[in-house]
Amino acid sequence: MDLNTVVDILDARRRPAWRPGDAWLGGGTYLFSEPQPQIRRLIDLGSMGWPALTAHPDGSLEIAATCTIAELYRYGRSSTAPAAPLFGQCCRAFLASFKIWNMATVGGNLCNGLPAGPMISLTAALDGVCRLRGQDGSVRSLPVADFVLGAGLKDLRPGELLRSVTLPGAALGRRTAFRQASLYGLGRSGVLVIGTLDPRDGSFGLTVTAATVRPYRLWFPAPPTRRRLAVALDDAVPDGAWFDDIHGLPAWRRHMAFHLSEQLRRELTTKDMP
Structure with missing residues (x-):
């Protein structure tokens, strides 16, 4: 999409003074996907040469x-x-x-x-x-x-x-488990849950995204029981934090987050727990 309000594209290496209407340009896949009427200048990061x-x-x-x-x-x-x-x-x-x-x-x-x-x-x-x-x-x-x-x-x-x-x-040394759910076969993530298990100390982590308006990260010093995990997740995510849009209602996202979290707990736990 053409951004017809943009009047200048600047090289980030020159460190131009920031002013209202400026935006950083990386890959541009979002910026050029829809109108951005507030943007007047793009500051291009592509020439910075940062190692990926x-x-x-x-x-x-x-x-x-x-x-x-x-x-x-x-x-x-x-x-x-x-x-x-x-x-x-x-x-x-x-x-x-x-x-x-x-x-x-x-x-x-x-x-x-x-x-x-x-x-x-x-x-x-x-x-x-x-x-x-x-x-x-x-x-x-x-x-x-x-x-x-x-x-x-x-x-x-x-x-x-x-x-x-x-x-x-x-964190890179942890075992991980991944679950994603969508209302459609090739649809946007409605729920994305990641579990981690640290082999050094046995700690267990759970991260809930897509279902919630922001990431929620839970940590346990040892793998939790099914009930403890469910209670902790219920306490961590307030009712108003379950996301609501065309890709899933809050009740469905909440249900799937709990369901998939239990799957991750079982996958990462060496022996089944009650």
């Missing part, structure tokens, strides 16, 4: 905001980390063509803040931490689970840039 993926000596993985879905998928295919299969599962949750995969960015998906954003699901489930850069050069860090505040709402200050998301090495 950087493995650090401490075992952590830094994912640049400009990393494409295709690049992330290829990394998941080549990695031997126990959590690596989750990369491909979340990439495929886009249900997008190869053209989108080669343009859409991890940062763009996070900054849209949409409930069905699978990069939000992936990075929240693996304890991702956002690195945010302000217009004054200041840098702050924020967990992905706290970065997305609601449907389309993010903790982003005017002109602030999402530079990267870092996944801790410990």
Whole structure:
């Protein structure tokens, strides 16, 4: 789609002064998908030259905001980390063509803040931490689970840039399990639930997205019983946080989140628990 209100496209390397009507341009798959009448200038990040993926000596993985879905998928295919299969599962949750995969960015998906954003699901489930850069050069860090505040709402200050998301090495060493549900065979995610089990200490994590307006991350020092998991999920997600749109009613999303969470608990628990 042509954005007929845009009057200028600027190179981000020149660090132009931010002003109302500016927008960061990564892959542009969302920006050019619908009218953006408020935008006057696009600041293009494509020339920044950030490495898509950087493995650090401490075992952590830094994912640049400009990393494409295709690049992330290829990394998941080549990695031997126990959590690596989750990369491909979340990439495929886009249900997008190869053209989108080669343009859409991890940062763009996070900054849209949409409930069905699978990069939000992936990075929240693996304890991702956002690195945010302000217009004054200041840098702050924020967990992905706290970065997305609601449907389309993010903790982003005017002109602030999402530079990267870092996944801790410990999170990449966890076993993972993935469940997704949609009202349609090839429809947008109505529910996306990810479970993790840490082989070092036996801790269990559960992340609910798509069904809720923002990510909800639960952690247990040991695998919970069926009842404890259900009670914890009920306590964690308030009634008004179940998302409501054409892709699923709140009651259905809540039911499926509980149902799929129990499946993940059983899959990741070595012995069945009551």
